Amino acid sequence: MAYVITQPCIGTKDASCVDVCPVDCIHPGPGEDGYDDNEQLYIHPDECIDCGACEPACPVTAIFEESAVPAEWKQWIKINADFFQGA
DSSP states (O other), X not given: OOEXXXXXXXXXXXXXXXXXXXXXXXXXXXXXXXXXXXXXXXXXXXXXXXXXXXXXXXXXXOEEEGXXXXXXXXXXXXXXXXXXXXX
């Protein structure tokens, strides 16, 4: 089960989570194509190893384990996965 970045990341894109991710599954990070074009960061559900390092690193509490995503943000599970479709 992957971690998911939810609504509080929109407009923030702090990238502290990118710095602590041991498998580089959070995109688009600073300097990557699409960073300026996207209003939030996304976790690749197939690359995430469920280490949890990103969750406490997020200053806006936007990252949750998939099974713990608050009900009002459940749509972000699909939003994260859809970002990587065709990538």
